Amino acid sequence: MTTAELAAPPAEERAQAEYLLEARKIEVTYDRVAIAIQGVSLGVPAGGRVALLGTNGAGKSTTLRALTGFLPSEEIEVTDGEVIYEGESLVGLRPHEIARRGIALVPEREKVFMTLKVMENLLSTPVGSNRASRAEGLERVFHFFPQLERKTGLIAGLLSGGERQMLALGMALMTNPRLLLIDEMSLGLAPVIVEELVGVLSAINRELGVGLLVVEQNAEVALGLADHAYIIESGRIVLEGTPQRLREHEDVQEFYLGRRASRDGEAASYQDVKQYRRKRRWYG
Template identity: 40%
Template sequence: MLSIRNLQSGYGRIQALHGIDVDVAEGEIITLIGANGAGKTTLLMTICGKPRASQGEIVFEGEEITRLPTFQIARRGIAHAPEGRRIFPRMTVRENLQMGAAVTPPQYFTDDLDRVLTLFPRLRERLDQRGGTLSGGEQQMLAIGRALMGRPRLLMLDEPSLGLAPLVVRQIFQIIREINREQKVTVFLVEQNAFHALKLAHRAYVMVNGRIAMSGTGEQLLADPAVRAAYLEGGHPAAEETEEAR
């Protein structure tokens, strides 16, 4: 579905991505993990067209989209729920979801809204509430729901668990699994919570200093000593595993 080859990108004279190669097959959940500043967010934003790739190519469903404007990329079926949620705080939940539907024909709106509200029942209760008054977990649900209103075939999620309580984190990851399995949406997930992300992923990549350092199945990387030492041991994986088993 998505093929990235020798991708280079950055901000002005600062190069953030150095020859990235990534593949995402239809129906997969792909996870990208790495430390802060590794270039994960830059990769997702470059796929969306901002910043623009300085070298390499991005091919989505057989079409090169490297130079397309962001709105045309969205219309081709790629949606992005960015880091930090970036909802419109003064708009209501309903208005935020309407913004997500801007790239789709209006006749789909009612069905898509019902689908999102079925997935996130909490949002149905808060349709007329301003986004800025929601809890952190509810805002993350709104950010994902807004992205789904664009009817994506590829959903890119940037740090969906950031700043959330453990119980809410488990709920968000369960929802991501449901979006993939039940709604047949391919997911490209950037996440610092390596334990949950790798448990969820079909395949995964590790990014270090703007380069892909490792790749494999989620299970392979979860068991890899180098990955555990770098991304799991500091996060008390034993406690996470115990919690997951409950």
């Protein structure tokens, strides 16, 4: 398989893709001058499982935030392209307006109110687009996270990292979303906890038909959970495809899965040359 095939899915595959949420060539600028991401296009079908994989500073959080809206006080805006949800543009809408449409963000930081109890955190969320009742919301949350039900009276700051992530996911579920956008769920958590959370996310996707867009630095999590994945580097999508296709790609193996490609005659001291080649392969 050639890189060109990987980078650009066949035209018929693109044409058939029906996205619930789609970013079309978006550019996001901080402080009016600093362009953080450029020409980023990606889509999440209804009930789909999509991953955005990239290293530190690649533009993953910026992309998610562009899809979920900015506050008026923030010096950040979508300066080019479109974000389309159910055929309607989301650009310029505020976070609460986007959340009301059924898109729930689990942010990278400050995902729960640390000084409030677990139950207070869950009840702090607005009801979703279909006006689901609080009781239904809590039932849904405790079905997927029974562990939280036993800790409802505990201050969130006393939860373990894994439980805090469960609470953040639970708060998103309270809104009865059609789409869950999750920023680095696996960060700082033990592999066994991450595995458990991935299992719960799969169940949420399967049982409720909730679409997932997970942002990850952890390739195993991203490729294990998704049925379509994008790789972002320096603010641009450099590769996309099914997890299987991406796993077969030499650069993904080397740079994201930590498996050194065995290319005859190439010594480690040729790192620079290799970096250059890698860029050429992805951008060329």
